[in-house]
Amino acid sequence: MVQIRVEYFAILREHVGSAHEALSTSAATVGDLYEELDRRYAFPALGRLKVAVNDEFCDWSTPLQDGDMVVFIPPVAGG
């Protein structure tokens, strides 16, 4: 089990109803974490999500470590 923090933005923040949460999880990777949270929240289908750990983009296979801050990134729409 690792202790992590998840931050939510935009459509995911509205869906979850919170901008962040602290979690204990047995998920091995950020991909596993997404699936765990998807089971809990039934995230809206958003096409290709990206993911960041500790304010850097990373692969879905990135291992979770204690203290990580994870953000799932819906399709962006700046400009």
Added chain:
Amino acid sequence: MVQIRVEYFAILREHVGSAHEALSTSAATVGDLYEELDRRYAFPALGRLKVAVNDEFCDWSTPLQDGDMVVFIPPVAGG
């Protein structure tokens, strides 16, 4: 003979030493006028000149008419 006015800009103005002059000429076209004035002033070689009559670009074969205002246009360099 027609009575016309010639205006000079930039390198031609400096070469002639005046921004404009009134002329009586027997030149039939603006091209003929250029050659007449070139004999008088020995214009610097400027590559492809353009010419305007009465504030519109025109061909070198344009006939001169009484009251015309003629401008020879050296290569431009705006911007």
Added chain:
Amino acid sequence: MSHFGFKRERFDLAPHQALLADPVAGAYASFEGWVRNHNDGRAGVLYLEYEGYEQLGVKEGERIIAEAFARFDITKAHCIHRLGKLEIGELAVWVGVSAAHRDAAFAACRYIIDEVKHRVPIWKKEHYADGDSGWVNCEACAAHAADTPPLK
């Protein structure tokens, strides 16, 4: 030195543009994104809300501008993106690039705005006159939900 930033309130562009001045620079190209009253063929946009993941957004924005310096012969470049509630006509994003010559200034300006729109984690929620609202891109994605797995 910072080349990319977020602003939560309206701001004056003039001092930011002034930072791009340089005696060697003969060309300045800029782009401004303004909030318009329509999107994807639908009229009646009342206002937008921009939300950003700022810590990552600034890093990605700085990377984009570093790429522009590597690709194009430019003198200076900056980008500022607004966050928060924006009314029709308000400035949402500004890109400014100075260079000795205009080819590089135009190309770099275009590169930066294109990459910022595709890569910087910023989201835009439209609010329509009829009371409808939605996150741009996300709603379209949801329409194709059955086609694509959520994870690439």
Added chain:
Amino acid sequence: MSHFGFKRERFDLAPHQALLADPVAGAYASFEGWVRNHNDGRAGVLYLEYEGYEQLGVKEGERIIAEAFARFDITKAHCIHRLGKLEIGELAVWVGVSAAHRDAAFAACRYIIDEVKHRVPIWKKEHYADGDSGWVNCEACAAHAADTPPLK
């Protein structure tokens, strides 16, 4: 309505940019030409003098902008060119274009500045720190004088 103009003195761009605002416009692309301290690989430019054939210049500038409206899906477009003595760093020319989308704004802005530089009767005299001076383009042409007849 006038889309192209000359200014004999320094001027504030802000009111001119403000004229390009429009609720349908989501994109604004601009170009500014600034007086730089070098040209054609030669350093030491002190200042420039711009001279224009204004009556024809305004007509040709208006034609160029009309062409841009015909070619690109743009909302508004303006161009202002300075005349007179300009110091290093001063604004020599400004082109501003607003459009619903950025492709058209960029393309039209580039079209207008390229055509203005090639077609509008404006001449530029460089003054160098060593006391030398010369009309840009004309001196280069003179160097090839033997090759080309003066009349096309």
